[in-house]
Amino acid sequence: MTDRSDCDEIDELLSGHIDGELTQGARQRVEIHVDGCARCAARLDELKAVRAGVGALPIAQLDRETWRKMMNDASARTTRGIGWLLLIGGGIAVLGFAIYEFLLAETDTPLLKWGLIAFYVGLGVLLLAVIRQRMLARKTDRYKDVEI
């Protein structure tokens, strides 16, 4: 007959044993004890039954259609994000180059030159305002984790 305190010590290790998460030494200790102790052997069976019972629960499955829509939606969001990034980045580069060329060009009509500069600066300010507003809206959006 084995000592009661030995059983208490071994109890938690029974779970580790079921899950194959014990070191070799601990595993052997459990096996030797269980071989000689009917109480712990019964306890081991009981814990195994719990594992089997929960493992066999029929938890509802996600249907294929919902999953497909989910994947498409998520991947479309990121693709759209990359698209916007390229569009805005490219637009800024082209505009910058155009302004640079324009400022260097010789012209006899300074009024037209400064008028056009004002026009483009205005356009840029508007664009920034729109982007800022979108970013603020995104903060309250539940999909804020997506980077654009």
Place this chain on the structure above:
Amino acid sequence: MERAQLRLALEQAAPSGYALALQLLGSREDAADALQDAVVRAFGSDSYDPAQGTFKAWFLAVVRNRCLDLRRQRQRRPQVEFDETTFAAADADPETLLARDEQASLVATELAGLPAEQREILILREYLDLSYAEIARVLSVPAGTVMSRLHRARSALADRLRRRDDDRP
């Protein structure tokens, strides 16, 4: 991770994510929302990094965090959903079907009576078959505490089931 690789990994991890979300939220609609958010996150810039362990554990941790957020937002007590349609297709023999049905609903009822932390760790280990290291990642707890937490949860469920059995005539 490459796009095609990510899609494949998501395909494999999604059923686990949904099962966990369903247990934590108790509603199909909310579970699908949590899963959707996690999928979007997986495609985003701070996505999975192999240095963080397995993809499954990373994904389940994201799903779990979304579930906790949603639960906080909605302040709703989760109810365990029990799907009878999954029984019908699983087994043809009506007698085993009946026996399993009874046993499963008993386990489901007693599981539902446990505190959320115990229910959660039991689903992660018994139903989703995660290793202790993966469970530690999902719950963000020290790896050394998984065995004792799990053992407490198993013991609690075993106690409840034993009491049920004793009540029987």
